[in-house]
Amino acid sequence: MKKSIPDDPKGLIFEAYQIGGITKSECRTIFLDWALSLGADRETPTALRALLAMYGGDPAHPMSEVLTEGLHSIATPRRRGGWRSRKRD
Template sequence: MDLKLADPKGLLRESYRIEGIGAVECRSIFLDWALSLAPGTDQTAAMRVVLTSYGADAGHPMSQVLAEGLTRAETPPARRGGRAGRMSV
């Protein structure tokens, strides 16, 4: 995937340039970024491209948010309990 497709508005690139940015602001920017992706874009692949391109500083809050997003994206959803868990889809 091309970096231009992975970060079309440059939101994540700019987040790495903001001095003193915190995790809360990074999560807000991440949400804006996710909503700005073109329909059908593989978000997991886009996160990997961005993290590889911009995330050299593993201690940066945005790198941590992206790594957390990748971890959660790869974890399968848990089984639902109760009636919803017993009903076939």
């Protein structure tokens, strides 16, 4: 049974936790689909924290690992700019 909540509109994360023997690679694919389906009105870090609180009771579950990695990678700023940010003479 699919469980749909605002932070998991398609129930993808819920379903991932129901699949026995799911791999981390499969969880990453599900995560990408989830990220693309998250509504524009939802903050990704807030949604990830809520999903981890709701489903992440087992930190060794591959989906818990992927959600945690996603949360940490979002919180880590990346260099922006490149050639466009350089001043032109």
